[in-house]
Amino acid sequence: MLSSRIGILGGGQLGLMLLQAAVDWNLDIHVLDPDADAPCKKIAPHFQQGSLQDFDTVYEFGKNLDVITIEIEKVNVEALEALEKEGKRVYPQPAVIRQIQDKRIQKQFYSDRQLPTAEFILTDNKADAAQHASFLPAFHKLGKDGYDGRGVQRIATPADFDKAFDKPGLLEKAVPFTKELAVIVARNASGQTETFPTLEMVFHPEHNLVEYLFAPAAITPEIDAKAQEIAIKTAEAFQIVGLLAVELFLTPEGEVLINEVAPRPHNSGHHTIRANATSQYEQHWRAILDLPLGSTAAYAPSAMVNLLGEDGFEGPALYEGMEKILGTPQVFPFLYWKAITKPFRKMGHITIMDDSLDALKEKVAFVKDNIRVISSVK
Amino acid sequence: MLSSRIGILGGGQLGLMLLQAAVDWNLDIHVLDPDADAPCKKIAPHFQQGSLQDFDTVYEFGKNLDVITIEIEKVNVEALEALEKEGKRVYPQPAVIRQIQDKRIQKQFYSDRQLPTAEFILTDNKADAAQHASFLPAFHKLGKDGYDGRGVQRIATPADFDKAFDKPGLLEKAVPFTKELAVIVARNASGQTETFPTLEMVFHPEHNLVEYLFAPAAITPEIDAKAQEIAIKTAEAFQIVGLLAVELFLTPEGEVLINEVAPRPHNSGHHTIRANATSQYEQHWRAILDLPLGSTAAYAPSAMVNLLGEDGFEGPALYEGMEKILGTPQVFPFLYWKAITKPFRKMGHITIMDDSLDALKEKVAFVKDNIRVISSVK
Numbered sequence: 096m097l098s099s100r101i102g103i104l105g106g107g108q109l110g111l112m113l114l115q116a117a118v119d120w121n122l123d124i125h126v127l128d129p130d131a132d133a134p135c136k137k138i139a140p141h142f143q144q145g146s147l148q149d150f151d152t153v154y155e156f157g158k159n160l161d162v163i164t165i166e167i168e169k170v171n172v173e174a175l176e177a178l179e180k181e182g183k184r185v186y187p188q189p190a191v192i193r194q195i196q197d198k199r200i201q202k203q204f205y206s207d208r209q210l211p212t213a214e215f216i217l218t219d220n221k222a223d224a225a226q227h228a229s230f231l232p233a234f235h236k237l238g239k240d241g242y243d244g245r246g247v248q249r250i251a252t253p254a255d256f257d258k259a260f261d262k263p264g265l266l267e268k269a270v271p272f273t274k275e276l277a278v279i280v281a282r283n284a285s286g287q288t289e290t291f292p293t294l295e296m297v298f299h300p301e302h303n304l305v306e307y308l309f310a311p312a313a314i315t316p317e318i319d320a321k322a323q324e325i326a327i328k329t330a331e332a333f334q335i336v337g338l339l340a341v342e343l344f345l346t347p348e349g350e351v352l353i354n355e356v357a358p359r360p361h362n363s364g365h366h367t368i369r370a371n372a373t374s375q376y377e378q379h380w381r382a383i384l385d386l387p388l389g390s391t392a393a394y395a396p397s398a399m400v401n402l403l404g405e406d407g408f409e410g411p412a413l414y415e416g417m418e419k420i421l422g423t424p425q426v427f428p429f430l431y432w433k434a435i436t437k438p439f440r441k442m443g444h445i446t447i448m449d450d451s452l453d454a455l456k457e458k459v460a461f462v463k464d465n466i467r468v469i470s471s472v473k
Numbered sequence: 474m475l476s477s478r479i480g481i482l483g484g485g486q487l488g489l490m491l492l493q494a495a496v497d498w499n500l501d502i503h504v505l506d507p508d509a510d511a512p513c514k515k516i517a518p519h520f521q522q523g524s525l526q527d528f529d530t531v532y533e534f535g536k537n538l539d540v541i542t543i544e545i546e547k548v549n550v551e552a553l554e555a556l557e558k559e560g561k562r563v564y565p566q567p568a569v570i571r572q573i574q575d576k577r578i579q580k581q582f583y584s585d586r587q588l589p590t591a592e593f594i595l596t597d598n599k600a601d602a603a604q605h606a607s608f609l610p611a612f613h614k615l616g617k618d619g620y621d622g623r624g625v626q627r628i629a630t631p632a633d634f635d636k637a638f639d640k641p642g643l644l645e646k647a648v649p650f651t652k653e654l655a656v657i658v659a660r661n662a663s664g665q666t667e668t669f670p671t672l673e674m675v676f677h678p679e680h681n682l683v684e685y686l687f688a689p690a691a692i693t694p695e696i697d698a699k700a701q702e703i704a705i706k707t708a709e710a711f712q713i714v715g716l717l718a719v720e721l722f723l724t725p726e727g728e729v730l731i732n733e734v735a736p737r738p739h740n741s742g743h744h745t746i747r748a749n750a751t752s753q754y755e756q757h758w759r760a761i762l763d764l765p766l767g768s769t770a771a772y773a774p775s776a777m778v779n780l781l782g783e784d785g786f787e788g789p790a791l792y793e794g795m796e797k798i799l800g801t802p803q804v805f806p807f808l809y810w811k812a813i814t815k816p817f818r819k820m821g822h823i824t825i826m827d828d829s830l831d832a833l834k835e836k837v838a839f840v841k842d843n844i845r846v847i848s849s850v851k
Contacts, residue, residue, distance in 0.1 A: 115496055118493055121808040138492075138516040140515040421765050421767070424768035430498060448750070
């Protein structure tokens with residue numbers, strides 16, 4: 096299994112961390128990315144520039160490989176299906192990517208299988224959505240191609256339907272929630288599943304990006320058990336081979352609802368590189384190479400802060416304050432090899448560990464106050 | 474500091490692990506190695522084939538870089554001195570490499586500075602050595618170019634002087650010892666020092682290679698304090714910038730004696746990648762880039778088993794038993810990207826962690842019994 100020729104569709108930061116985890120086992124990794132200077136470029140054993148959405152490019156890339164995986168869902172699924180038919184191991188399976196790529200199918204999937212999720216109505220276009228004023232407040236979500244906070248609009252009053260998408264989408268009831276949680280679960284080709292400890296996400300109020308997260312989540316053992324169980328059931332319902340990141344809402348009544356899922360390593364699992372016996376990246380390789388899944392035991396409470404390009408700067412990136420944060424024990428910056436910073440661009444992340452949650456949160460505040468990604472160009 | 478252009482002389486497994494640690498900070502690493510297929514080749518951002526012992530090659534390699542370091546001592550020190558004179562930051566410093574490259578100078582250095590080490594006599598050649606029958610039993614050590622157990626002969630009786638080297642060397646009193654220990658210490662350009670926990674080495678009785686090691690060593694707090702103190706004093710005596718691996722003998726009387734040192738990441742520190750908050754490799758970068766040194770706190774007791782090519786096999790390497798050992802929690806194989814296995818060739822290592830030393834030793838035995846590096850070619 097370790098001698099397989101492996102392809103990754105996508106060479107961004109998730110691909111970079113997959114590559115790093117692959118070095119220990121000397122995996123033969125080939126990366127495809129449209130950007131000739133993608134984060135993976137510098138250390139990929141094999142790197143090819145090309146479109147992830149073009150049938151021929153993806154098909155030709157995969158034809159000479161044994162195993163094909165993804166670090167982004169927006170890929171040509173038809174090409175993956177053709178490769179799968181020819182006997183290539185494509186994980187996650189194209190059918191799963193197809194179900195998850197389209198939020199309409201994804202939501203219907205939960206509903207059909209009694210997996211808990213917020214109420215929703217499928218909508219064909221803006222006018223269709225606007226008929227459901229009685230369902231507000233709600234979020235209008237684009238069926239396909241939403242990403243990182245794009246493709247979602249909050250519709251509080253009928254006037255907001257102006258912002259609704261004029262494409263197939265869905266209207267999801269805005270559920271009041273007290274916390275956003277996530278559980279990353281791995282399932283290997285033999286059907287073994289293993290979860291990472293439940294984590295808690297703290298979103299930036301304006302940019303709709305995770306500002307920081309910490310693990311384990313500050314929740315009761317009962318809520319934790321519920322979150323873990325839902326994650327495993329969801330992975331088993333999809334029959335996914337690989338990682339599934341399950342984002343969850345915790346309601347004031349103690350209900351746990353699936354928000355959405357990603358069939359790949361996830362931004363909410365970066366901290367596992369340092370804090371857990373097996374990282375989500377190594378676990379992904381174990382799952383798709385059908386190896387026994389690794390222990391996900393945590394060494395200590397941990398947090399992850401996204402390192403975003405500072406507003407007002409666009410140009411060659413400078414990391415101000417690195418020496419200062421490196422002087423604090425168990426603060427681990429991780430940069431994404433992106434030459435150019437832009438406002439709010441994900442340039443890296445910082446994992447922070449400490450023995451107590453309080454000390455951890457103090458360190459998070461210190462790190463956030465002391466590091467900035469700027470540029471000499473304004 | 475993080476934007477420096479950095480060169481490593483040597484692209485073997487130590488270089489590979491240095492590279493891996495450099496990825497998190499996106500360090501711009503250039504590697505020089507005589508072997509076009511050196512372990513570093515696959516993931517080095519920049520790789521150049523060339524001799525480490527040729528003045529011009531080393532000088533030209535370093536000329537366009539800011540910081541130059543090593544992963545092996547056998548390099549052209551004159552070229553490094555020339556680069557240092559031109560203002561390049563060369564760490565460890567050429568003067569330190571020179572002192573350590575020659576075991577005669579190294580031993581004299583300890584003796585001059587009252588650093589504890591076994592008694593010795595400098596010898597010019599075989600005949601000279603053979604005059605010291607009354608000093609036996611002893612080891613005859615070649616002054617220069619000994620490596621990995623080569624360059625050392627045990628001289629138990631006068632008849633053994635036949636095996637002595639006919640070159641400048643030294644005769645070192647064979648001290649009875651109960652354990653072999655090591656302390657890896659880092660010292661940054663500002664003079665800050667930080668040690669890793671003392672570890673204990675278990676040597677293979679025949680091949681004179683570390684068979685496995687574990688940390689922390691099973692020693693009293695007093696012995697531990699002595700070992701740690703000697704390591705720091707030695708690093709400070711050399712004024713080294715970078716890592717110094719200090720190998721030590723523990724005598725039945727509780728004396729701790731310096732055996733020898735290496736001015737670079739060391740085979741005895743591989744386990745720190747998984748078991749410690751900061752690995753020796755990351756600590757090396759911190760030291761030579763003059764960043765604050767990281768916490769060396771261990772998450773759990775750990776062991777490291779060398780993965781040597783099985784006797785009787787030479788050819789394309791196959792790792793038999795990988796799936797089996799990966800099914801045991803906290804067993805972390807690390808392969809060195811060497812295509813061809815040979816008897817006793819270092820092909821990789823395995824880090825093993827557990828909460829108790831007893832459980833750890835059981836896992837070590839399990840791992841050693843279940844993995845082999847073989848080849849379909851005999």
